[in-house]
Amino acid sequence: MVKVDDIVTPTFEQLAELPREVGFVPASNPSPKFLRPEQIEQYNDQGYVMPFYGLDEAESKELRAFFDGVLAAFIELGRDSYSISTAHLRFARIWDLVKHPNIVGPVCDLLGENVVAWGSHFFCKMPHDGKQVAWHQDSTYWPLSPTKTVTVWLAIDDADPENANMRFIPRSHLHGLIDYGKSEDDRDVLNMVVENPEQYGGDPVDVSLKAGQFSMHSDQLLHGSEGNDSDRRRCGLTIRYAAADVKTWYGWDQKGVLVRGSDPDGNWLNAPRPTH
Known part of the structure; x- marks a missing residue:
């Protein structure tokens, strides 16, 4: 059994010392099974592709009920709504979900036939919580090489501009590791921020999704989200x-x-299914 909380998160100084290969790795697939060739082209050119239908209505309702229970338990333990990470190694329900064929199929069209799921994190913005996720690249934080991770963002609640959906900077994945500074804003969930993100690509794109839909983006793509000032959870x-x-x-x-x-x-360890 993997002891999830014992896995080390390296510092930025430690990450800088690693011999990582950092840079966008384009998808190359002449015979995709789930994606259209133009969707693969969009991923390579823009750094993201969406939307896709991962879960049907019944599955979405069941997952939302499961998350509601997990969130209540974490809050009772004094944790917050952003702290439920590495969920596939904590919960059998999420271990099963990361293998869902509706999700894995499109992902493999981008990454190839040998693929692992290594991360799963609930990002939950409660109504009026005011927290924002500063502009960042995922690969900044990860001791992985080469930078060849696709992030699936699966909507548990409907996400739109009103309740602070995620946003992408198109084509920002083509600049390698982008310089970042320390955030001094108490509202930021992350402690680092990329200033003036539009200089690295196009105007921000809203990732508006219905519950059960998902987007895919490169680990090199700049993305972030505003604070949720609405009456709805996201x-x-x-x-x-x-x-x-x-x-x-x-x-x-x-x-x-x-x-x-x-x-x-x-x-990779290929961790076994959790017992609960």
Whole structure:
């Protein structure tokens, strides 16, 4: 059994010392099974593609009820609505979800036939919570190489501009690792921020999704979200998928669960299904 809370999160100084290959790795797939060729082209050109239908109405309702119970339990333990991470190693329900064929199929069209799910994090903005996620690249924070992770953002609640949906900066994934500064804003969930993000791409794009739909974006793409000032909750589950040839440090191989194909180099633990 993986002890999730014992897995180390490296500092920025430690990450800087790693021999990481950082840069967008384009998808190359002449015979996609789920995506259209123009969707793969959009992912390569814009850094994202959406929307997709992952869960039907009954599945969405069941997942929302499951999350409501988990959130209540975490809050009772004194945690907040942003703290439910590595959920696929904590809950059998999420371990199963990261293998859902409606999600894994499109992901594999981008990453290839050998794919692991290594991250799963509920990002829940409660009504009027005021917290915002500053503009950032995911790969800034991860001890992985090469930077070949696709993030699925699966909507648990409907997400739109009113309740602070996520936003993308198109084409910002083509600039490598972008310089960032320390955030001094108490509202920021993250402690780092990229200033003037539009200089790295186009105008921000709203990631408006209905519950059960999902988007996919590159680990190099700038994204963020405003504070939720509405009366509605906005919850999504991020699932991080990587090609199995991606290497890790600081014990992050323990997070990986094989969802398609094989791991010929043994880079990932392929953690077993949780018992609860």
